[in-house]
Amino acid sequence: MEESENGHEKLVIMVTHGPEDPELATIPFAMAGAAVASEVDVVMGFQGEGCLLMKKGVAQSVQAPEFAPLGDLVGTIRELGGKFLVCSPCLKSRHLTEADLVEGAEIVAAGRFVAEVTAADKTLVY
């Protein structure tokens, strides 16, 4: 991968599964955790059911076998500089607002997602 302005590679990870599929909800966070630990800049994008993972308290209720607890991963990724972007229409259709989201989650729309993806070295979609 090429390096971004701060010398780090940049990875975007799109998340479209939520608590209904604990494994596919957790794998993107495991990848993000490994990436931030490897000095890769990470942006996670949450769309569809994936946006529910950014609702306060939801991550703590999701546990996929043989993976670290999702609640721990969210905190660790945020601590190591990962960014969380959440789809605005996806939130509205689920009657969620910014007040419902975990600390650091930012509400964005399609244009911002496109900008992040086109600026990234690689994008993963789950």
Next chain:
Amino acid sequence: MTQTQIEEATELDARGLLCPMPIVKTAKAMRELEPGQVLKLIATDRGSVADVPAWASSTGNELLESHEEDGTFVFFLRKGGEVS
């Protein structure tokens, strides 16, 4: 895996931690070390056998040695960078 005598500056007990936490905790622990110092990592997650060498290679740190010991995986990692 081979086994030799290496003196570590600090030890990280990652037993019981699941993917990807062993390398996350390793990355955080290495931040506290000076270049050239060695971290001893003990993990039980079998994925760490592949993860730790890959992490070391991609972050400029050096995996000096690794071995399996009573069902745990032990790694000695030297922090990269210029030694002052």
